[in-house]
Amino acid sequence: MNLPDIVAELVKAQNEFNSGAYADCFTENAEVFDEGKTYNGKTEIENWIDKANNEYWAKMKPLDYNGSQNILSAEISGTFPGSPIVLKYHFHLSDGQIKSLKITS
Template identity: 80%
Template sequence: MNLPKMITELVKAQNKFDSGAYANCFTENAVVFDEGKTHNGKTEIKNWIDKANKEYRAMMKPLDYNETENILSTEISGTFPGSPIVLKYHFQLSDGYIKSLRITS
C-alpha cells in the first residue's frame, strides 16, 4: 500500500503511542473530527491523542488506501469495547502535512 509520507508517519506515531510525533504530522491550524468532537490546532490534537492513547492503547493496522479521496481504512485494536473495529480516516493534506482528519466508522 502506497501511503503519503505524513500518513505513514501518523500510523507509526500512533503505534508507538507518541503523542508529540502524532501531532507533528499536522499543520499548525489543523482540525480533527472524532466521536462528535472537534480538536483545533496541534496543541489540542496532541492533548486529544495523548488522552486517547492512555485510555484505549489503540493500534492501527492499515487495510486499504483510496488515493483519489485520501481515505485510509484501518483496523483499530486496543482496550475499548468491541475491539478490534474498522475505521475510516478521511484526510486533507496541505504542503505534505495533514490539514484535516475526520474519523468515521
Template identity: 60%
Template sequence: MQLPNIISDLVKTQNEFNSAAYADCFAEDAQVSDEGKTHNGKAEIEKWIDKSNKENKATMEPVDYDEKEDILSAKIAGSFPGSPLILKFHFKIADGKIQALKVTG
C-alpha cells in the first residue's frame, strides 16, 4: 500500500514513540480530534501524543488507505483496554503537513 510521505512519517514516528517527530508531521495550527477531545497546535499535539505514548505504548500497523478520502485504517496495539483495535485516521493534508486529523473507531 502506497501512503503519502507525511502519513508514512507519522506511522514511523508513532512506532518509535518519538513525540517531537510525530508533532513535526503537523502544521503549526493543526488540529487533532481523538477520544472526544480536540488538541490545537503543534505544542498541544506533542503534549497529547507524549502522554498517550507513555500511558498506552500504542503502535500503528496500516491495513488500508483510501486515497480519495485520505483515510488510513490501522491496527493499533498497546497497553490499553480492548487492544488491538482497528481505528480510522481521517487526514487533511496541505503543503506536505497534516492540517487536521480525526481519529474514529
C-alpha cells in the first residue's frame, strides 16, 4: 500500500509507542478529534497519545488508503475491550505534515 510519507511515519511512531515522534507528524497548531474530544497543538496531541499508549498499547495495521480523500482504514489491536477494531483516520495534510486528524469507527 502506498501511504504518504507522513502517514507512514505516524503508523511507525504508533507501533513503536513513540509519543514524541507521533506528535512530530503534526503541524504546531494541528487538531486531533477522537472519541468526542479535540486536542489542539503538538503538546496536547503528544499528551493524548502518550496516555492512550500507556493505557491501551494499541498497534496499527493499515488495511486501505484512499488517497483522493486522505482516509486510512486500519486495524487497531491492543488492551482495550473489543480489540481488534477497524478505525478510519481522516487526514488533512499541509506541507508534508498533518494539519488535522479525525478518527472514526
